[in-house]
Amino acid sequence: MNRFTAVAAVGLAVAIAALLGWRMVNPPSYISVSSWFAQPVATLGAAAPGFDISAESCGFCHAEAHGEWSSTIHAGAWRDDFFQIDWRRGGANPICRNCHTPLDRQQERTADPARFGDGWNAAAIPNPAFEPALRQEGVTCAACHLRDGVVYGPLAGLAAPHPTAAWSNPNVACVRCHAPRNNDWDAVLRTPPCGTASEVLRASGADPAAGAVEDRFLKDNPVANLAALRCVECHMPAVTRPLVAGGPERPGRRHLWRGGHDLATFRAGVQVHFAKTSESAGETRFTLTLVNAGAGHDIPTGVPNRRLTVTLQTLDAAGQALETREHVLERRTLGRPFVIDLWDTRLRPNAPRVFTLTAPVGKAAAVEAVVRYWLMRPIDRDRFDYRQEISQEIFRARIPLPPAAHTN
Template identity: 35%
Template sequence: MARSRQLIVVLAVVLLGIGASCSAVKRFVYVTLEPDKLEARAPVAGVGSHSAQACGACHTEIAAEWASSRMGQAFTEPLFAHDYAEEGEPYWCLRCHAPLEEQQPILDEGLRTIRPLSAKGEPNPHFDAELQAEGVTCVVCHLHDGVMVAGIDDPQGAPHPAASGDEAGEACERCHQLAKPPLSNLDGPLIDTYNQWRAWQEATGRDEDCVSCHMPTVERAVALGGPTRMGFSHTVPGAWDDALLADALRVQGMSRTDGAVIVEVENRTGHNLPTAEPARALVLRLLDADGGVVDEVALLRRVPLPKLIDEGDDRLRPAEVRAIALADPGEMGAQVRIVLDRVYAHRELAQAAGVPQEAWEGLIWEGAAPVVD
């Protein structure tokens, strides 16, 4: 097993070495990194635009929720913006961070170079920089064959075709699940949230989906002047939402013996904790009475980029309960603190992108360690 994997690595290195000139390799990489063929779509009938700004004229509250969401900021938020620029603006990133045809500056028709990843093609005559800045915009999830689809059974007074369906809630997989990168020695895809969620459903028998946990229900008018309805919040809280982090795990118990504090934690998310972005870590700390760090354990998937090799993955699996030991000199007044470090393996990127240090970590749980026996 290990030997055949090594062979694959050697093969990959050789192929990458000649990749710059070998069009068969390029075609393979390109096809693998090109999930959907993008098509120009006519502006929405009755609205005349694909822009969230146009939707916001009527769907004012939803547009404001969405603008505050991570997906509404998927092109402009500083970590992505900085990373994208540093990497030389690879076409591939836009497949998820700004996926509409009009959001692509070039209509790519094949791979130009593998390192850096760049496409060849003509400048896109429909390119719209303002729309690109909208990131994962409304029509990405809602426009299907010219019709605006969501969960309302009897839409009233819409200027555009509207219909009831589940498509928007089923859209998550498209970007929250990747295939394993071609020619890499990774143990699995870099983004694997959808498959982890499937595993969670099998393990627990529960039927909540991404929307159940990430789009809490709200009561509001769906469009200005329309009736108040039960709807789903478009703030889509995730790792950057301190309130959601409180639901991420449960401390089932704690004991203190033999120079260790043992913390028993249960993963309460619907996937691994943390799930996708390999820069993140679940961090458990033992603090002394003055708040000084006595011991720290970080759980994460270690993938030092750009090597694309897995060097260990000790994240909590779906629904897993695990006992974690923190070394303990036995002092009085000790505290246990559990945080999500959002940029654990991305310190340099976070610093360069100007993400304030107080935002790097979000608190999940804090409590006193049991007294020493």
């Protein structure tokens, strides 16, 4: 190696070390701030004079939909304890509020377009139109329904105190926050943490980058092939009822959005079967089968620290564990110096996952299976100082072994 080559190699090594060190201190972002996501939903100057866009005002006419919305994680998107802890520990970046408080009037400070940069490092400037009460509503009615002063829904041309129009596809309202991408050079992800829509498209066989939609909801968002998405169809069950009190019954949707935060919904999406499958002279074999039969995307979904644990045990006559096997179903990512998928063992749609346990004849009195759903790992709870319950049991079964299998 000549001197020039040696100097070049040393220089390259120093440059790589400097890059890695910089990225350890200033980690990359999990999503790209594309132009369609860079600014909050515009309402200033768009609504008719005197048009109150608060959820309370909407609920005056649409009481049932408002009551359902009030019970959801959307309504609490700003107040959610975990979001507040995570957001503030991450520097309280104003871009995050474009999902948790999507309207321009909901944001006390907004990103300065003149000093926007890559979006994540945009300078924040005061918002004179800020409405504190509206911020408390999180993902409020207008966040999904209002664009350019027009209220969108399943029907158009209604006799209403505001302009109305029909959706081109109702899933356009979901994609803004649930289908971010990351095209940055320092991120190698199959799908970003909030990219549930991309998982749906993959499961359906559709190209996530196909079918670019140009309308006032998505602008230049290239992500969603809307024909393949079924966000609304699954998370907003169909209902026939009056749109307003005293009005005629019309087809519509319940405003529930039950999902990863709702244990009943999660349980409904997972089928669990635990049974003996074979027996020989020396051992009895049992299998636990998990099937994601209710979701069109991987589960657990959402942020990467959600997980399922499967615990299989053989027990003695006193109920003490003789052998324990634990399996973790999760998505793990590396956040620095680059954003990379490490592994993903979650449940794919309609793809059974089978776990086995063997009980030795003459020793075990029973076998037991426990499945738990975790909103986060214990280490995350400690790191965020999160005080609420982080896991719930969704399945438990104990199968006694016949006396012949455990007597001496």
